[in-house]
Amino acid sequence: MNQPLSELDLPTELVISIVIPVFNGGESFQRCLASLAQFVSTAVELIVIDDGSTDGSGKLAQQMGAQVVRVPKSGGPARARNLGAHIAQGDILFFVDADVTLKGDTVSQIARIFRQQPGLAALIGSYDDAPGAPNFLSQYKNLFHHYTHQTACEEASTFWGACGAIRRNVFLAIGGFDESYQKPCIEDIELGYRLKRAGYSIRLCKDIQVKHLKCWKPLSLLRAEIFYRALPWTELLLSNRQFNADLNLSHANRISVILVFALIGSLLAVGFMPWFLWVSIIITLGLLVMNWDVYRFFCTKRGLRFTLQVIPWHWLYFFYGGAAFAYGLLRHYLNRWYLPELPMPLGVYKSK
Numbered sequence: 001m002n003q004p005l006s007e008l009d010l011p012t013e014l015v016i017s018i019v020i021p022v023f024n025g026g027e028s029f030q031r032c033l034a035s036l037a038q039f040v041s042t043a044v045e046l047i048v049i050d051d052g053s054t055d056g057s058g059k060l061a062q063q064m065g066a067q068v069v070r071v072p073k074s075g076g077p078a079r080a081r082n083l084g085a086h087i088a089q090g091d092i093l094f095f096v097d098a099d100v101t102l103k104g105d106t107v108s109q110i111a112r113i114f115r116q117q118p119g120l121a122a123l124i125g126s127y128d129d130a131p132g133a134p135n136f137l138s139q140y141k142n143l144f145h146h147y148t149h150q151t152a153c154e155e156a157s158t159f160w161g162a163c164g165a166i167r168r169n170v171f172l173a174i175g176g177f178d179e180s181y182q183k184p185c186i187e188d189i190e191l192g193y194r195l196k197r198a199g200y201s202i203r204l205c206k207d208i209q210v211k212h213l214k215c216w217k218p219l220s221l222l223r224a225e226i227f228y229r230a231l232p233w234t235e236l237l238l239s240n241r242q243f244n245a246d247l248n249l250s251h252a253n254r255i256s257v258i259l260v261f262a263l264i265g266s267l268l269a270v271g272f273m274p275w276f277l278w279v280s281i282i283i284t285l286g287l288l289v290m291n292w293d294v295y296r297f298f299c300t301k302r303g304l305r306f307t308l309q310v311i312p313w314h315w316l317y318f319f320y321g322g323a324a325f326a327y328g329l330l331r332h333y334l335n336r337w338y339l340p341e342l343p344m345p346l347g348v349y350k351s352k
Helices: 025-041 057-064 077-087 105-118 136-150 168-174 188-196 218-240 251-270 276-290 292-302 304-336
Strands: 014-023 044-051 068-071 092-095 122-127 163-167 202-212
Touching: 014 025, 014 057, 014 077, 014 105, 025 044, 025 057, 025 068, 025 188, 044 057, 044 077, 057 068, 068 105, 077 122, 077 168, 092 122, 105 122, 105 163, 105 202, 105 251, 122 136, 122 218, 136 202, 136 218, 136 304, 163 218, 168 188, 188 202, 188 218, 188 292, 218 304, 251 304, 276 292
Parallel strands: 014 044, 014 092, 044 068, 122 202
Antiparallel strands: 092 163, 122 163
């Protein structure tokens, strides 16, 4: 049984330790560091874990005044964050990705919330509505992430490593991130699930926002979404049996997945039974109505033309998410029945 956080002897002024893992951060990391320069003080500790970079990212951070730990060979952000957490001296660990920038009041917001809520174990923020990369896919994906967080329940069920803060004693007590995830993956989600099972609270603070600078391209987006998110998240969901209707697991999203596969089936059937065209039209209307709030959000932010481009990518998102879940479900039960286990495609996101 965990000791209630309200009973802990909390200091009046909390020291924040910002922990950033970086692997060849490039220009985005330079912008990240520039946004962090204002926080280098006695009340804020800045720790950068140079996870095997070859582009001088660690040296750049050191010149800026950060405490830098260099790791000769990359082991992934989970291990890097754990290294930073163990050397940190702050009361609060604030994990930030190397491709985001902070606002001037971000750290003070975090400190204030933890001071005001002694029973709060962790909090997560959100991407803002002005992504750094100008191309369509980057704008779409990061704006969609912003929308998902801004419309989600404030009582969160997962953690988020791009902008997430946690009391250091809680982080160490729970065992930190699972280092078997050796790529940027779902190690933060898995940590959140463990926190909730242990009885700790996580709050989604929608007004704590950071800017995401990552430039997404079609292949990099699909690879990350399928192999580093959808498949491992499915495996985690099935092993934990935790299907909270939160964030990307909302009931509307689940119904939309079913409708997308029904639409594909009905379109294939049109060649044999032309009247299935009407079924396809009805399903299409159903998908539009089910996700009307999403498309209205994009239309408000970027206009009708942008929104029309979003729709096929959004439906593709439902398709590969549903396909990954189906594959993961089949793999899970084959393993339970002691039959030859299906391989995990690419098998690169988690070590054995």
